[in-house]
Amino acid sequence: MAAPVHTEATPAAIEMDPVEYTLRKRLPRKLPKRRNDVYVNMKTDFRAQLARCQKLLEGGGHREICVHGLGLAINRAINIALQLQASSQGALQLAANTSTVELVDDLEPDDPDEAREPMTRTRNNSAIHIKVFYPDPQ
Amino acid sequence: MEPFRGRKIPTLLKNVSTRHSRHCSNGGITAVNSVSSPLKLLPVPPPALKLGQEGFKKVCRTEEDSPCPFPGLASGVLEMRVKEGSKIRNLMGFAMARMQGEMGVSDGGLRQVVFTGSGRAVTKTITCVEIMKRKVGSLHQLTKLQYKVVKEVWESTEGGTSEMTVHRTVPSISILLSKDPLDPQEPGYQPPETLSALWEEREGSESSSQTACKRPLGPLPYSSFPNCKRPCLGERISVHPPH
Numbered sequence: 001m002a003a004p005v006h007t008e009a010t011p012a013a014i015e016m017d018p019v020e021y022t023l024r025k026r027l028p029r030k031l032p033k034r035r036n037d038v039y040v041n042m043k044t045d046f047r048a049q050l051a052r053c054q055k056l057l058e059g060g061g062h063r064e065i066c067v068h069g070l071g072l073a074i075n076r077a078i079n080i081a082l083q084l085q086a087s088s089q090g091a092l093q094l095a096a097n098t099s100t101v102e103l104v105d106d107l108e109p110d111d112p113d114e115a116r117e118p119m120t121r122t123r124n125n126s127a128i129h130i131k132v133f134y135p136d137p138q
Numbered sequence: 139m140e141p142f143r144g145r146k147i148p149t150l151l152k153n154v155s156t157r158h159s160r161h162c163s164n165g166g167i168t169a170v171n172s173v174s175s176p177l178k179l180l181p182v183p184p185p186a187l188k189l190g191q192e193g194f195k196k197v198c199r200t201e202e203d204s205p206c207p208f209p210g211l212a213s214g215v216l217e218m219r220v221k222e223g224s225k226i227r228n229l230m231g232f233a234m235a236r237m238q239g240e241m242g243v244s245d246g247g248l249r250q251v252v253f254t255g256s257g258r259a260v261t262k263t264i265t266c267v268e269i270m271k272r273k274v275g276s277l278h279q280l281t282k283l284q285y286k287v288v289k290e291v292w293e294s295t296e297g298g299t300s301e302m303t304v305h306r307t308v309p310s311i312s313i314l315l316s317k318d319p320l321d322p323q324e325p326g327y328q329p330p331e332t333l334s335a336l337w338e339e340r341e342g343s344e345s346s347s348q349t350a351c352k353r354p355l356g357p358l359p360y361s362s363f364p365n366c367k368r369p370c371l372g373e374r375i376s377v378h379p380p381h
Contacts, residue, residue: 071261072261074260074261074264075257075258075260075261075309078260078283078309078311079309081283082283082284082285082309086285093325094283094325094326095281095325095326095327096281096282096283096311096326097279097281097326097328098264098267098268098279098281098313098328099268100268100272124268126261126264126265126268127264128264130283131325
């Protein structure tokens, strides 16, 4: 979608000559940035991310938070949500939704002499969005 | 150290263990060190953390039965159990054929399918569901998360007779896809065709909470995802994090 110009040459070039390009991954787009959104990653310490969620729910006064995980971090997002639920003695509920996130990779030619132009490629990755919330007393 | 990170088992060891697991019987195993109960978590780090280095190999891995996350479900529903090594094309080839109905059959295939996966297979499970939603269309979805208990039997490689049984808890996911409407009040329900709407839709839905928090949000919360290249840490040891 982002590189309409190169559609014909792209598949062959990638398959035959992958060494010539540097693969750069762009950031995912379209992110809701509310205070109670937590984006889980695989670089930050697990306990720090869990503590952050606990803080939001207990100290931050939020009735619900949204834990997001993309790709590999799905597992960790689920783990955090289940830990929060387990440590709340059943007071918290989980509502998980899944989605597909479109990611864009840039292919930059390593050798500037060659008449190759930068290309982009899109791929899909799975994501999870877990709402962790105190159910309304009814 | 992160408390939930399972030790990565070398590939060689894994191959050995899968070969042996065929001969593994559940009876007759003397558990030298048996650790149980998933959520009343362990007082000490479980022995599995160092089993590989201490001359143990995994001989058996069984998932214990956990309650079905969809109580009202008919018994005959197709359940796709996604494993770490399952090929998506195999899973989808089978599941799509059943959902769309075989050639010549007029009933149009099954109405519902359940995908389940645990540990490192969770991502693959979601991917399968996402593919099916895109291909079939108009599917109602119900997602449930729970911990699953996996029992592993480890055996000493140094000729000794000692064996060890370890209970691990791994996160697992179960997703019900249905052509018929499901209860929208159920937590984890997702109506059809929310594929792209999910991100935008959530954006404005809770503006009131914006004022409640003191801390400013850092730039680009997803910023570390794209370069993430660390090995998958799917299965986790059941240690409770300190509070």
